[in-house]
Amino acid sequence: MAFINQLQIxxxxxxxxxxxxxxxxxxxxxxxxxxxxGIMDIGAITFFMMANYPEGAKPPISSTPVEYMADPVPxxxxxxxxxxxxxxxxxxxxxxxxxxxxxxxxxxKILIRRLEK
Amino acid sequence: xxxxLPLHIVVVIPVIAGAAGYFLPRxxxxxxxxxxxxxxxxxxxxxxxxxxxxxxxxxxxxxWPRWIAIKLVADVYSAPLVLLTAVFFAGTFLFSTRAxxxxxxxxxxxxxxxxALIGMFLSGDIFNIYVLVELGMIIIAxxxxxKQDKQSxxxxxxxxxxxxxxxAFMLLGIGYLYRITGVLDLAALHERLPLLDxxxxxxxxxxxxxxxxxxxxxxxxxxxxxxxxxxxPSAPAIVSAVLSGVQVKAGVYLLVRxxxxxxxxxxxxxxxxxxxxxxxxxxxxxxxxxKDIKLILAYHTVSQVGLIVMGLHLGSDVAFxxxxxxxxxxxxxxxxxxxxxGIIIEQYGTRSYAEIRGVLRHMxxxxxxxxxxxxxxxxxxxxxxxxxxYFIQQGLQGDLGGLGMLLINFGTxxxxxxxxxxxxxKPNAPKPLTRDPWVAVISLLFGLACLAGGVLGGPTVALVYxxxxxxxxxxxxxxxxxxxxxxxxxxxxxxxxxxxIGGFLTxxxxxxxxxxxxxxxxxxxxxxxxxxxxxxx
Numbered sequence: 079m080a081f082i083n084q085l086q087i088x089x090x091x092x093x094x095x096x097x098x099x100x101x102x103x104x105x106x107x108x109x110x111x112x113x114x115x116g117i118m119d120i121g122a123i124t125f126f127m128m129a130n131y132p133e134g135a136k137p138p139i140s141s142t143p144v145e146y147m148a149d150p151v152p153x154x155x156x157x158x159x160x161x162x163x164x165x166x167x168x169x170x171x172x173x174x175x176x177x178x179x180x181x182x183x184x185x186x187k188i189l190i191r192r193l194e195k
Numbered sequence: 196x197x198x199x200l201p202l203h204i205v206v207v208i209p210v211i212a213g214a215a216g217y218f219l220p221r222x223x224x225x226x227x228x229x230x231x232x233x234x235x236x237x238x239x240x241x242x243x244x245x246x247x248x249x250x251x252x253x254x255x256x257x258x259w260p261r262w263i264a265i266k267l268v269a270d271v272y273s274a275p276l277v278l279l280t281a282v283f284f285a286g287t288f289l290f291s292t293r294a295x296x297x298x299x300x301x302x303x304x305x306x307x308x309x310x311a312l313i314g315m316f317l318s319g320d321i322f323n324i325y326v327l328v329e330l331g332m333i334i335i336a337x338x339x340x341x342k343q344d345k346q347s348x349x350x351x352x353x354x355x356x357x358x359x360x361x362x363a364f365m366l367l368g369i370g371y372l373y374r375i376t377g378v379l380d381l382a383a384l385h386e387r388l389p390l391l392d393x394x395x396x397x398x399x400x401x402x403x404x405x406x407x408x409x410x411x412x413x414x415x416x417x418x419x420x421x422x423x424x425x426x427x428p429s430a431p432a433i434v435s436a437v438l439s440g441v442q443v444k445a446g447v448y449l450l451v452r453x454x455x456x457x458x459x460x461x462x463x464x465x466x467x468x469x470x471x472x473x474x475x476x477x478x479x480x481x482x483x484x485x486k487d488i489k490l491i492l493a494y495h496t497v498s499q500v501g502l503i504v505m506g507l508h509l510g511s512d513v514a515f516x517x518x519x520x521x522x523x524x525x526x527x528x529x530x531x532x533x534x535x536x537g538i539i540i541e542q543y544g545t546r547s548y549a550e551i552r553g554v555l556r557h558m559x560x561x562x563x564x565x566x567x568x569x570x571x572x573x574x575x576x577x578x579x580x581x582x583x584x585y586f587i588q589q590g591l592q593g594d595l596g597g598l599g600m601l602l603i604n605f606g607t608x609x610x611x612x613x614x615x616x617x618x619x620x621k622p623n624a625p626k627p628l629t630r631d632p633w634v635a636v637i638s639l640l641f642g643l644a645c646l647a648g649g650v651l652g653g654p655t656v657a658l659v660y661x662x663x664x665x666x667x668x669x670x671x672x673x674x675x676x677x678x679x680x681x682x683x684x685x686x687x688x689x690x691x692x693x694x695x696i697g698g699f700l701t702x703x704x705x706x707x708x709x710x711x712x713x714x715x716x717x718x719x720x721x722x723x724x725x726x727x728x729x730x731x732x
Contacts, residue, residue, distance in 0.1 A: 088374075095367055102360060102714045115356055118363040118521060126370030130377065152373065155322055159366060161631065162329045166359050173340070173352040180348070186709045193346045193707075 088128040089158040095121030101175050106185050108177070112170045126159070202254045202267040205238050205277065206314040209306040217303060224299055225292065229307055231414035232285040235309075238356070239274075239281040246274040253319070262383045266319035270520070273316040275659050276448060279526055280316065280441050284309045285435040290534055290622065290637045297431075308334045308437070315445050321369055321404075321456075322379045324449065325362065328411065331442065332358045338434045339427045347429040354420045357713055361382035361410035361417075366405030369515065375400075381456045389459040395732055397460050402725040404453055405463070412446030414467075414504065415474040416716045418497045421596020421709050422481075425533075426493030428546065432537020435489065439496045440530035444522050447503055466727050468508040472599055474501030479606030483693060484703040487546045488536050490616050492529065495607070499525050499572070502603055506587035513664055520656050524648055528571035528580065531641035535565045538634060539617070539641060548549060548613065553622035562618055567642030569615050571649070573608045573682075576675055579648030582666045585674065586656075601681070608685040613693070 098121055101114025135148035178184055181192045212231040216224050245251060246269050255264035284306075291297055313329040318324045332355065340351035373379060375396050376387045388397055413421040424430075425438045455461070480497025485540070487493045503525065506518030538561050542552045567578070576581040588600050648655055653666035693700070697710035708716075 083427065092367070097364070098363075098611060099360070099714070099718060103711055103718060106709075106711065108710075111356065115359055115363070118360060119366070122363050122370060123368040126366055129370050129374035152370075152381075158326055162326070162333075166329070166333060166355065168358070169336065170352065170356055173336075173348055173355070176343070176348045182524050186711060189349065190709055193349060 086128070088131075089126050091121045091124035091128065093121075093134050094118075094124065097121070106187055108174050108184050108186060108189075111186070112167065112174065115170070117164070119159075119167075123156050123159050123163065127156050128152075200238060200241065201316055202242065202252060202269055202720045203256065205242070205281070206267075206310055206317060206485065208235060208238075209310045210312075213303045213306040217299060221297075221299055224302060225288070225297065228302055229285065229288040229292075231306070232281065232288055232309075235313075236278075236285050239278040242269050243274045243278045246270060247523035247659075256640050262378055262380050265323050266380055267317045268319035268380075268382075269317055271660060272448065272451060275519075276316045276441075276444065277313050279523055280309065280312050283441050283526060283530060285640070286530075286637055287436060287534070289633050291431075291433050292631055292633055298549065301338070301431075304337055305433075305437075307339070308442075312441055312445055316448060319381050320379055321372070321381055321384070321453075324550045325365055328445075328449075329362055331445070332362065335424065335434075335438065335442065337347050339424055341431065341434075342429040344429045347427050350423040350427045353710060353713075354424045355709065357420050357717075358410060360443040360714060360717060361407040364403045364717075365407035368400040368407070371400035371403070372397075381452065381520045382684075385456050385459065388457065391460075397457065398725060398728040398732060400620065401457050401461050401728055403448075404719055405724055406717060406721040408446060408449045408453060409470075409724075410446075410717065411443075412450050412471050412504065413443060413474070413497055413500055415477055415501070417720060418474065418478070419713055419716075421497055422490055422493040426489040426494060428487070428488065428489070432534050432540075432707075433436060435537065436530040437535040439493070439533055440526040442627070443496060443500055444526060447500060447507070447522060450504065451507060461728050461732055463724070463727060463731075464508040464510055466724070468505050468510075471501045471503070471505030471508060471605075474498070475505060475603050476501075476606065479603070479610050481703065482610040482698040483606070486548060486704065488540070488548050488551070488614065488617065490547060491548065491610060492532050492536060495572070495610060495717055496525075496529055498603070498607065498610075499529070502584075506583075506590065509587070509590040511562025511590035512662065514587045516656055516660055516662050516664065517583045517588075517590065519660060520652075521580075522585065523659070524571065524583050524645070527641055527644050527648065528568040531564055531638065531645065532568040532572070534641070535561045535568070535638055538638075539565075543623075548617055550612075550622035550623070551617040553618075560638055564635075564638030564642045566615070566618060567645045569611050571645035574604060574678065575612050575714070576670055576678060577646065577649045579645050579652065581670075581674070581678075582649055582652030582656075585652075585666060586664060601677075604677075605681050605685060608681050609688055609693070612682075612685050612689045666725075 095118050098114045098118030098174045102111050105111050105114060129152050130149045136142045138147045138150035181189055183189050209231060216227045219227060251270035254267045255265060308331060311327045315324060315327045335349045336355040340347045376384055378384055378387060410417045425435050475498045478494055478501055482491050482494035482498060485494060503518045503521050505512045506521060539551060539554055540546050571578040571580045574584045591597055591600055653664055657663045
């Protein structure tokens with residue numbers, strides 16, 4: 079089991095991404111697919127955060143000496159990505175409520191059959 | 196050279212004007228935004244002229260050093276598209292002066308979409324592109340379901356979730372790229388990628404970013420969001436026109452841009468060429484099966500985008516510029532067709548092509564506009580479609596390529612034989628109400644542009660992009676003969692074949708992929724591109 083100890087956060091993040099992708103492929107429940115898509119997004123964000131992360135680096139706040147600082151670029155960028163992700167998920171959930179009230183189902187397959195009538 | 200005006204002006208002005216004027220009453224707000232759009236058209240013309248005759252403009256935001264700053268680039272690819280977007284939005288604002296569904300929120304979102312699109316074209320930084328694409332995606336989802344009737348909320352939800360998965364792919368790909376190169380600037384990536392020890396390290400991020408962009412450009416098998424979004428029963432006409440005219444082109448543009456960035460390491464031109472051809476064929480097959488006039492147009496957009504992608508990746512210069520020219524042409528005629536289709540649907544109160552007759556006699560201006568659009572899209576002589584298709588055809592090698600092009604032309608003509616039936620016959624709708632004169636003016640202007648783009652085809656390409664090609668061959672006897680033969684065969688096929696297989700067409704029409712299947716297709720596309728790149732790098 080030595081390889082488990084060697085796993086880094088970025089490896090786990092990629093795993094999370096594909097786990098989310100699997101969920102989006104396999105789940106018929108709309109809420110579960112929305113959750114899966116959220117997990118994919120979080121996986122990608124975590125991976126980006128850990129890009130070029132030297133062991134033991136400190137957060138890039140003003141008092142940190144420059145040589146210990148983690149790369150500030152991913153952190154600045156990922157704030158944007160997190161905000162976008164949250165708003166898209168919120169919109170998906172709002173739309174889901176509309177669809178669920180209108181067609182009375184939370185299942186993609188049944189939903190398709192009930193459209194067009 | 197020093198730019199005449201900073202590039203970011205054209206990106207931020209629509210947002211600022213939209214936010215600052217929001218307190219105005221609706222009509223004044225509409226007028227203000229129209230004036231702002233006219234200003235942007237002027238600015239876009241200035242930028243275009245500067246790029247065309249002075250060379251590309253590069254601007255680093257906030258005076259950060261090169262490769263750290265967010266970069267805006269206007270070059271020979273992006274400047275014409277910025278101009279196209281500006282003209283298009285100004286036209287749609289004029290077109291919709293009296294439309295009732297346009298309240299202030301709608302108008303604000305609409306100008307925000309304009310900003311996002313122009314920003315996407317001008318961006319030289321891959322993360323900036325990501326953010327603007329996401330912004331455009333959210334706005335489009337709201338615009339599709341704006342009237343909230345029929346299944347538009349479902350369409351918008353499917354669109355949003357599918358594109359969000361694609362954007363998660365892109366984000367992971369960008370993260371990977373940043374990890375191995377340490378830059379996000381497209382030009383810097385272009386320089387650093389060949390220096391990597393192991394070029395195969397680029398394959399995974401390449402496949403991820405390209406999967407996202409293929410979703411945006413609606414390539415086979417990832418196009419199923421496009422007809423839902425563009426032909427959504429409840430989406431206003433101007434939204435459909437903008438989506439089909441400009442927004443899909445943003446996907447194609449990104450395909451060209453990002454491919455160019457990765458070109459020193461990975462060249463997937465054959466892959467995208469074949470994919471473009473398949474997309475084109477599947478697109479017109481599905482278009483023939485539709486009954487709803489907006490869906491015919493929407494599936495047809497899939498087909499034409501396939502043709503454009505094919506032309507861009509044929510590997511010959513003439514075909515490349517033909518593809519670039521077809522982007523502009525397609526924006527003109529498809530925008531025109533969607534705008535007129537919106538008016539026709541409003542007037543006749545139905546969307547089924549079988550129940551609409553006699554548009555030409557009933558509403559002459561709209562009818563002539565539609566006819567010009569149809570002639571443009573089928574590549575009739577003297578119309579703009581013929582020129583760009585002629586250029587794309589010149590890049591084809593061998594009989595097989597010629598045959599493929601003939602097949603696409605035949606399919607296009609066939610689906611538009613079906614569409615243009617609505618023009619003729621006895622009008623079956625009440626007398627038209629007094630309409631906004633601008634509707635007719637814009638329809639005729641767009642139609643005229645289609646004609647002008649055909650008559651002056653060669654000079655237009657030279658003016659917009661620079662390379663000089665003769666388009667005289669597009670009017671040669673052989674081309675004319677081919678066109679009329681194709682038309683005759685298409686009419687015959689329509690009346691003797693298509694009309695008799697109604698049951699089969701109904702089956703195709705009612706067949707829909709669920710969200711899970713679409714996600715599986717996306718994963719398969721990713722794996723396929725990964726395998727292709729792995730094999731050839």
